[in-house]
Amino acid sequence: xxxxxxxxxxxxxxxxxxxxxxxxxxxxxxxxxxxxxxxxxxxxxxxxxxxxxxxxxxxxxxxxxxxxxxxxxxxxxxxxxxxxxxxxxxxxxxxxxxxxxxxxxxxxxxxxxxxxxxxxxxxxxxxxxxxxxxxxxxxxxxxxxxxxxxxxxxxxxxxxxxxxxxxxxxxxxxxxxxxxxxxxxxxxxxxxxxxxxxxxxxxxxxxxxxxxxxxxxxxxxxxxxxxxxxxxxxxxxxxxxxxxxxxxxxxxxxxxxxxxxxxxxxxxxxxxxxxxxxxxxx
Amino acid sequence: xxxxxxxxxxxxxxxxxxxxxxxxxxxxxxxxxxxxxxxxxxxxxxxxxxxxxxxxxxxxxxxxxxxxxxxxxxxxxxxxxxxxxxxxxxxxxxxxxxxxxxxxxxxxxxxxxxxxxxxxxxxxxxxxxxxxxxxxxxxxxxxxxxxxxxxxxxxxxxxxxxxxxxxxxxxxxxxxxxxxxxxxxxxxxxxxxxxxxxxxxxxxxxxxxxxxxxxxxxxxxxxxxxxxxxxxxxxxxxxxxxxxxxxxxxx
Numbered sequence: 453x454x455x456x457x458x459x460x461x462x463x464x465x466x467x468x469x470x471x472x473x474x475x476x477x478x479x480x481x482x483x484x485x486x487x488x489x490x491x492x493x494x495x496x497x498x499x500x501x502x503x504x505x506x507x508x509x510x511x512x513x514x515x516x517x518x519x520x521x522x523x524x525x526x527x528x529x530x531x532x533x534x535x536x537x538x539x540x541x542x543x544x545x546x547x548x549x550x551x552x553x554x555x556x557x558x559x560x561x562x563x564x565x566x567x568x569x570x571x572x573x574x575x576x577x578x579x580x581x582x583x584x585x586x587x588x589x590x591x592x593x594x595x596x597x598x599x600x601x602x603x604x605x606x607x608x609x610x611x612x613x614x615x616x617x618x619x620x621x622x623x624x625x626x627x628x629x630x631x632x633x634x635x636x637x638x639x640x641x642x643x644x645x646x647x648x649x650x651x652x653x654x655x656x657x658x659x660x661x662x663x664x665x666x667x668x669x670x671x672x673x674x675x676x677x678x679x680x681x682x683x684x685x686x687x688x689x690x691x692x693x694x695x696x697x698x699x700x701x702x703x704x705x706x707x708x709x710x711x712x713x714x715x716x717x718x719x720x721x722x723x724x725x726x727x728x729x730x731x732x733x734x
Numbered sequence: 735x736x737x738x739x740x741x742x743x744x745x746x747x748x749x750x751x752x753x754x755x756x757x758x759x760x761x762x763x764x765x766x767x768x769x770x771x772x773x774x775x776x777x778x779x780x781x782x783x784x785x786x787x788x789x790x791x792x793x794x795x796x797x798x799x800x801x802x803x804x805x806x807x808x809x810x811x812x813x814x815x816x817x818x819x820x821x822x823x824x825x826x827x828x829x830x831x832x833x834x835x836x837x838x839x840x841x842x843x844x845x846x847x848x849x850x851x852x853x854x855x856x857x858x859x860x861x862x863x864x865x866x867x868x869x870x871x872x873x874x875x876x877x878x879x880x881x882x883x884x885x886x887x888x889x890x891x892x893x894x895x896x897x898x899x900x901x902x903x904x905x906x907x908x909x910x911x912x913x914x915x916x917x918x919x920x921x922x923x924x925x926x927x928x929x930x931x932x933x934x935x936x937x938x939x940x941x942x943x944x945x946x947x948x949x950x951x952x953x954x955x956x957x958x959x960x961x962x963x964x965x966x967x968x969x970x971x972x973x974x975x976x977x978x979x980x981x982x983x984x985x
Contacts, residue, residue, distance in 0.1 A: 545792060615829050622787060623842040624819035624898060633845075634831055 485707050492705025501671040506691055507698060509671075511706055516673055517586075517681035518655055518713065521665065524590025524677070525597055525654045530647055532594070533601030537643070540602070541609035542617075542631050561599035566659035568596045573663035587677040589665025596660055597650035604649065608642025609635060640728040648721035652714055658685040668694075684710040738763035738902060738932040739784060744798035746779060748791070753779040755956045757798070761902075765948035766924060766933045768964065770940065771979065775953035777936045781904045784934065785821040786814050802902070819846060822895030826907040828887035830879035831894075835862075835871050838879045838890055842898040857897050865893035866923045885916025892923065902932045910938040921946055940980055944968045952976045 500510030536553075544550040572592025582588040612635045620630035636643075658666075666686035674681040688706050691698045739761035746754040754776040761767045769777045782788045784800060786807065799806050807817055819842070830838050839858045848854060858875065862868040867889040871882070879890055888908055895903060905924075909917040924933055924946060937943040943950060947964030952973070960973045971977045978984055 613829075615825070615827070616831060618787060619825070619829055619831060619894075620841070620845070621790075622785060622818055622823040622825075623845055623894065624815050625841075625845040626815065627790075629845050633841075638832060 482711065485704055485711060489701060489704030489706075489708035492699075492701040493708060497705055498709070502669070503671075506669060506687075506695060507702065511682075511684070511687060511709065513670060513673055514682040514684045514687040514706070515709060515713070517666075517683040518685070518710070520586055520674065520681065521589050521593060521661065521683055522651055522655045522717075524586055525593040526647070526651055528591055528594035529597045529601055529650060529654075533598050533647070533650070534605050534643060536598075537602045537605030537609060538631060538636070541606045542627065542635065557599045557602055560595070561603070563596075564659075565596060565657050566662070568592055569660040569663045571595075572660060577664055583678060584663075584665055584667075584680045585678045586665055586674055586681055589661045589681075589683075590677075592660045592664045593654040593657065596657070597654045600650035600653065601646050604646025605639070605643040608639040608646070611642065612638045637728075641725045644721060644724050644728065648717065652717060655714055655717065656685055656710065658689050661686055684713070735760075735765075736763040737761070738803065739934075740799075740801040740804075741780075742799045742801065744780075744783070744800065745796070746776075746783060746788075747795045749793050752956050754783075757958045759951055759958055759961045761932060761934055762949060763932045764928055764930070766928050766935055766946050767949040767951065768943045768947035769934060769936050769951050769953060770943045771953035771959075772955075772984070774955065776956040777953055778906055780953070781823065781906050781934060781936060784902070784904055785818050785823055787818075787823065789814065819898050820900055821902040821904060822898055822900035823904040824888070824891050824895055824906065824908045826910050828884060828891050828911070830882070830887050830890055833879060834876045835879045835882070835890060836875040839893050839897050841894060846898070861893040861897040862890075864896050864923070864927065865889045866919050867893055883916075885912045885919070888912060888916070889920060889923070892920070896927075900931065902934065903927065905933065905935045907936050907938045909942065917942070940982075944980075952979065954979070 497510045498515065499512050501512060503509035540550065540553065544553075569592065572588055572595075576582045576588035576591050577584055580588075582591075616634045616638070617627070617630040620634055621627070625633075654660075661683055665680055665683065667680040667682050668690055670680060670682050684706065688703065688710060691706065692703050737760045741757055741759050741761070744754055744757040745752070757776075757780070769780060771777060779788070783796070784802075784807075788794060796808070800808060802817070802821070806812070831841055833841075836858055839861050840854050843854060843857050848857070859868065862871060867886060870886060871890075879887065882890060888911075892905075892908065909920050912920070921942070924935070927933060928948070935946065937946065944964070947968070949961065950964045950967040951961035952959045952967065952971075952975075954975055959975050960967065960971065962972070967976065968980060971980065
């Protein structure tokens with residue numbers, strides 16, 4: 453057999469192996485969590501307050517907390533992120549200022565999440581006196597999410613052919629009208645992808661909420677944005693490391709709920725994306 | 735001859751690359767002025783300057799003036815949006831905007847704030863008829879524009895510009911990708927349109943230039959070699975370079 457052909461064979465085999473290696477851990481993780489956690493999931497687990505030092509009862513406050521934090525993050529991060537991306541992609545000229553902004557975005561993306569947590573503690577909790585609260589936690593998560601949203605949204609906007617903008621201008625439209633009526637709708641699938649990626653990360657993070665919002669044990673639902681709350685990732689951390697004698701199935705059950713929440717967000721995102729993609733025609 | 739657009743000593747450069755050098759010419763009203771010459775001669779740049787589409791490009795230099803009805807379109811007081819409504823443009827590549835045939839024609843008027851459905855309907859019908867597309871699409875106005883053939887898309891783009899009832903129509907090789915039949919339709923359309931509009935056309939061939947030109951301007955490497963009535967230029971050019979080009983000695 454031709455030597456080059458053999459090389460190709462071996463190459464393909466290695467590449468296939470590499471691809472399969474990605475699948476194995478996700479199957480193991482999801483499989484383990486389902487097998488060991490499914491038995492914990494029942495109506496009470498999802499809808500009741502924790503009891504007996506969190507060893508019994510449900511995890512409702514943590515679920516509600518994570519949902520609220522994700523919503524809060526979305527409220528803060530989407531307008532700023534998409535707005536910033538529109539500015540960078542559609543309006544910004546290449547000046548030292550925009551270069552600075554870009555540099556900031558790249559560096560924001562590289563900051564470890566625990567540093568965001570400390571930053572949020574300093575700025576929102578202490579300096580702005582929001583206290584340990586959903587507001588402070590959401591804003592901290594939003595800052596962490598911004599670079600993801602901005603960079604994916606900017607990329608999506610730039611992928612829309614320039615000619616569309618030129619046509620709108622030639623028809624007596626303004627740059628904003630071009631963005632509003634053509635560019636933004638066309639870029640929507642990409643923008644939504646970025647938003648979801650960012651929010652997924654925010655929903656699963658522990659470190660940024662550690663000092664800004666998360667309550668160790670708070671068996672009631674938050675009443676205002678200035679209340680602290682339990683949240684799934686932190687709750688998982690707490691019951692896995694801080695509470696001796698915690699039943700295994702509660703830990704895995706909690707992990708399963710977090711996973712299901714995040715995956716269902718992913719599914720919703722995919723649906724929205726394909727809806728917009730069907731309406732796009734270029 | 736009424737002068738619609740007067741170009742005076744126009745020089746334009748992208749960075750160090752001079753695209754137009756000291757161009758002076760008149761574009762008469764209600765006639766087809768053909769701007770032709772080899773690639774890179776500055777034809778497209780000239781068109782884009784007439785409705786200020788080059789405004790957004792950074793690092794360009796311009797001197798000289800472009801007058802529309804005697805008014806400098808680069809004067810600070812000019813309303814660029816109003817200018818672009820008065821000076822429509824059709825591009826080389828037909829590019830329907832996302833949406834249906836109807837929506838495409840409605841884009842310009844809607845951007846200008848027209849909302850009345852009766853009025854919009856009138857505009858759609860009139861524009862599509864003017865662009866010689868009406869008969870082919872009247873039963874499927876609400877289907878996606880992207881499903882049309884290339885020739886139909888180009889006439890749709892023409893209709894889209896006509897919807898604003900511009901005074902001047904700039905056409906940059908509008909038939910470059912089209913078959914002879916579609917090309918013939920568009921040329922016929924132009925003959926009718928010139929009763930009411932001032933047309934500036936970059937043709938896709940010398941033959942087309944000769945067919946449609948009331949006036950012709952020959953551009954070579956950013957320089958306007960000569961301009962005069964079409965029948966004169968194509969039968970009896972003044973400049974040797976023009977003659978060489980139209981007789982096919984270079985191209």
